[in-house]
Amino acid sequence: MTTLTTTPLAPLLSRLFDEAKAASTDVMAAVADLSESERTRLMRSKTDYRDLYARFRHVGLPVSRETGTLLYMLARNCRARSIVEFGTSFGISTLHLAAALRDNGGGHLITSEFEPSKVLQAKANLEDGGLLDLVEIREGDALQTLSVDLPETVDLLLLDGAKALYPEILSLIENRLKPGAFIVADNADYSPDYLQHVRSPGSGYMSVAFADDIELSMWTGKVHL
Numbered sequence: 633m634t635t636l637t638t639t640p641l642a643p644l645l646s647r648l649f650d651e652a653k654a655a656s657t658d659v660m661a662a663v664a665d666l667s668e669s670e671r672t673r674l675m676r677s678k679t680d681y682r683d684l685y686a687r688f689r690h691v692g693l694p695v696s697r698e699t700g701t702l703l704y705m706l707a708r709n710c711r712a713r714s715i716v717e718f719g720t721s722f723g724i725s726t727l728h729l730a731a732a733l734r735d736n737g738g739g740h741l742i743t744s745e746f747e748p749s750k751v752l753q754a755k756a757n758l759e760d761g762g763l764l765d766l767v768e769i770r771e772g773d774a775l776q777t778l779s780v781d782l783p784e785t786v787d788l789l790l791l792d793g794a795k796a797l798y799p800e801i802l803s804l805i806e807n808r809l810k811p812g813a814f815i816v817a818d819n820a821d822y823s824p825d826y827l828q829h830v831r832s833p834g835s836g837y838m839s840v841a842f843a844d845d846i847e848l849s850m851w852t853g854k855v856h857l
């Protein structure tokens with residue numbers, strides 16, 4: 633029996649994933665007036681991401697069901713007590729990670745979201761899932777909100793906000809990562825400099841791409857020669 637697979641969380645997640653699937657046409661509609669090249673430019677922009685995500689304020693854009701389950705499994709396996717998330721949205725990934733904290737015996741998850749209506753929705757979902765007590769939602773741009781008051785150590789980092797900011801967010805957290813900490817980056821193919829960093833020998837990471845849209849990295853620590 634796990635928190636993830638029992639009531640109230642299991643039926644809540646099932647409903648939230650169904651709602652996200654039903655909203656897929658809204659996702660397309662939100663950027664229908666933009667050309668393919670403009671969409672790609674915005675996805676890779678380190679400055680214009682706010683405008684892009686404002687278009688998505690009514691849609692969840694969650695991780696896949698498989699990625700959600702993977703997040704739960706990774707957080708359980710590394711016995712995570714301290715988790716940081718970039719990009720809360722409606723809190724679907726947050727619910728998976730917080731469920732793992734619950735089943736690990738407790739802990740603290742800091743997550744970040746700049747759309748106020750999404751913060752409210754995520755809070756409501758975490759409350760319905762019985763997990764709000766484990767989560768601190770920091771409202772505002774993660775470049776600021778994740779630059780202060782971080783825990784001494786971080787066991788798992790999920791990167792799922794503006795893709796172009798993955799290197800900058802990682803650098804805010806890197807000196808807190810425990811040896812063996814996991815970093816899960818969703819859709820990291822939009823952030824070539826992030827991929828180059830975590831895949832470089834000597835950067836302190838082991839890193840693999842899989843399932844088309846995930847880069848899973850593990851912090852091994854830098855070797856000082």
Ligand SMILES: C[S@@+](CC[C@H](N)C(=O)[O-])C[C@H]1O[C@@H](n2cnc3c(N)ncnc32)[C@H](O)[C@@H]1O
Pocket residue numbers: 681685692693694695718719720721722723724725726744745746747750772773774775792793794797
């Ligand atoms: C792909 S969605 C996150 C989905 C969520 N992880 C889930 O699985 O349910 C990305 C979210 O990150 C937020 N976001 C993007 N860039 C951000 C930033 N710089 N600071 C805070 N939030 C940001 C967006 O508003 C959006 O809600």
